[in-house]
Amino acid sequence: MEDIIKYFRYAMLFPVILSFFIAIIFIPFLYNGYYGITYGNNGYSLNFGFVWPTPNFTRITSPFGRRNSPTKGASSYHQGIDIAASQGSNVLAIMSGTVIFAGWSGSGGYMIIIEHDKNFDSRYCHLGERLLVTKGQKVYAGQIIATVGPKYVSNGKLNGATTGVHLHLGIRKDGEFINPLQFYNL
Numbered sequence: 001m002e003d004i005i006k007y008f009r010y011a012m013l014f015p016v017i018l019s020f021f022i023a024i025i026f027i028p029f030l031y032n033g034y035y036g037i038t039y040g041n042n043g044y045s046l047n048f049g050f051v052w053p054t055p056n057f058t059r060i061t062s063p064f065g066r067r068n069s070p071t072k073g074a075s076s077y078h079q080g081i082d083i084a085a086s087q088g089s090n091v092l093a094i095m096s097g098t099v100i101f102a103g104w105s106g107s108g109g110y111m112i113i114i115e116h117d118k119n120f121d122s123r124y125c126h127l128g129e130r131l132l133v134t135k136g137q138k139v140y141a142g143q144i145i146a147t148v149g150p151k152y153v154s155n156g157k158l159n160g161a162t163t164g165v166h167l168h169l170g171i172r173k174d175g176e177f178i179n180p181l182q183f184y185n186l
Ligand SMILES: [Zn+2]
Pocket: 062, 078, 080, 081, 082, 167, 168, 169
């Protein structure tokens, strides 16, 4: 009788150990995103990672931080990154959340802001006029929300403070802009 109890005790340990190893095998997949980009383990538990907003376009034309203002109205402290992407190409939500702004913004041109969590949002600037989401809408990570806009919008105005076609991605945490690249391994 005692032997049987002993046997079952060890038998029960087996699935526990097995599931532990299965879990270890799957951990890398959780941190692997779309388009072969591996997300940094950044400590945010909002999602498994951040989706790169411009599929097939990864060249940064202007990094985050201090810079010489490239054009009138553009900040000399660059509050995001500029990604060289062709006009009309898709812009994806980097993470799930709720659209809190979608429209004309002035210096950001046509812009979308998505709130991912309290005090954590992302913005996409200089977009095409036909935005694919509206304020209040819930979006998922990787959802196409807009296209990369032209330098000039239909009324002839500059699409925000921009020197050319690109996507500006800004991430704000606790009211301050932080470097989006820290969430990606490009
Ligand atoms: Zn920019």
